[in-house]
Amino acid sequence: MYKQTRQTVEVAFAGCELPGPSDDPYEALLFRLKQEFVPLTVLWELTHKCNLDCIMCYNVPLGQSELTTVECFNVLEQLASAGTLYLTFTGGEILSRRDFFQIAQHARSLGFAVSLKTNGTLITPEKADQIAALAPLRVDISLLGATEKTFDAIAGSKDTLRRVLRGVRLLQERNVRVKLLSLLMDLNMPEREQMIDLVMELGVDYEQAFKISTADDGTDKAGDHQLSREQMTEVLAVDHTPFRPRTVNATSRTCSVSLSSCLVDPYGNLLPCIELRIPAGNLRNKPFSELWSNGGIFRQLRNQHVMKNLPDCWICPINRYCEGRCSGLALKEHGDLYGGHLLACQQAQARFASIFPNERVPVTPLQTRLHGSTVKRPGSPQVGQPIPLLEGVNVHPTFFMETNGSV
Numbered sequence: 001m002y003k004q005t006r007q008t009v010e011v012a013f014a015g016c017e018l019p020g021p022s023d024d025p026y027e028a029l030l031f032r033l034k035q036e037f038v039p040l041t042v043l044w045e046l047t048h049k050c051n052l053d054c055i056m057c058y059n060v061p062l063g064q065s066e067l068t069t070v071e072c073f074n075v076l077e078q079l080a081s082a083g084t085l086y087l088t089f090t091g092g093e094i095l096s097r098r099d100f101f102q103i104a105q106h107a108r109s110l111g112f113a114v115s116l117k118t119n120g121t122l123i124t125p126e127k128a129d130q131i132a133a134l135a136p137l138r139v140d141i142s143l144l145g146a147t148e149k150t151f152d153a154i155a156g157s158k159d160t161l162r163r164v165l166r167g168v169r170l171l172q173e174r175n176v177r178v179k180l181l182s183l184l185m186d187l188n189m190p191e192r193e194q195m196i197d198l199v200m201e202l203g204v205d206y207e208q209a210f211k212i213s214t215a216d217d218g219t220d221k222a223g224d225h226q227l228s229r230e231q232m233t234e235v236l237a238v239d240h241t242p243f244r245p246r247t248v249n250a251t252s253r254t255c256s257v258s259l260s261s262c263l264v265d266p267y268g269n270l271l272p273c274i275e276l277r278i279p280a281g282n283l284r285n286k287p288f289s290e291l292w293s294n295g296g297i298f299r300q301l302r303n304q305h306v307m308k309n310l311p312d313c314w315i316c317p318i319n320r321y322c323e324g325r326c327s328g329l330a331l332k333e334h335g336d337l338y339g340g341h342l343l344a345c346q347q348a349q350a351r352f353a354s355i356f357p358n359e360r361v362p363v364t365p366l367q368t369r370l371h372g373s374t375v376k377r378p379g380s381p382q383v384g385q386p387i388p389l390l391e392g393v394n395v396h397p398t399f400f401m402e403t404n405g406s407v
Helices: 025-035 069-082 100-109 125-134 148-155 160-173 189-202 229-237 288-294 296-304 327-334 342-355 365-370
Strands: 041-045 086-090 113-118 138-142 178-183 205-209 261-264 269-271 387-390 393-395
Touching: 069 100, 069 288, 086 100, 100 113, 100 125, 113 125, 125 160, 138 160, 148 160, 160 178, 160 189, 178 189, 189 205, 229 342, 269 288, 288 296, 327 342, 342 365
Parallel strands: 041 086, 041 261, 086 113, 113 138, 138 178, 178 205
Antiparallel strands: 261 269, 387 393
């Protein structure tokens, strides 16, 4: 596998559009690998167990046995053979797995560039030493509020802010790069400026996001906490991150899943991403190379998932300002893998309004058809009903919950 990585390059072309060849040898290499459908970056949910009970958590434990240490080692070796460069371990809470460091150390021995996602509350001096020994590219930790009251209300636990800040400082003392992530919602929006002040005091990387994901079983337990479009505009209006409108054409893609990235869940199911929970199959039954190359959902996304096949998005007047269109959310929201979803529309409108504050914000095609409602389209399947996505196969949004993952 390619063991040489560069931390300063965005992992696996995180942007939606496929760049052209570059004079930079490293970027040229990534361009070629992506054209060849090499799985450059893999997100791995090692467990769905967690010591917190966050109100916006999308994980739904299946009651199945999670991959064993030996099975995880086997998957790692398959990913190495497939050419994966970047590996991100997430959960649940990764530190709730007793064998986490065994798995992570084996990943590093195979040459993966490893990143970690943790809630930070279980980091002790000993675990901070072990994390530092992994030399991770970065450790992402959630910052859900600037006060204990707000943080605890969202995390469903006590004393969370203090424990998170302790974990951050323990990692900083060991020169581990930390990034704090805030999912903005109605509960913590009033503390947004305080969270920024706290991050500035800590001196760590920071990102704020809006998207509250629908749970894996299709329920929308935290949807009432989603920011309004006006609140998103308020945030984006003071966001100094450079934004360049996208170039949109018939073959543009809104996501890199199936091209260069995928997800492994705790039970060995190979999925496109955290939102699109349709398995290509299970790694306990079939090798990664076969599922990645020939899995039905991956083939469909590669062959058909371009802008001209996304009717809501292709004709949208503000599609150049859309950064968040997600097939998984479209499927969960309206039972349509090729449709739009309202959060992406609202985010695009917020971005447009923040750039052109004196212009009338256009209505999107999806909003026109749904009359601004989150109600499913007439005739759309309800969660649990079969959706004809793959030729000859009826796939449920929660199909992997009802099978062993084999398709």
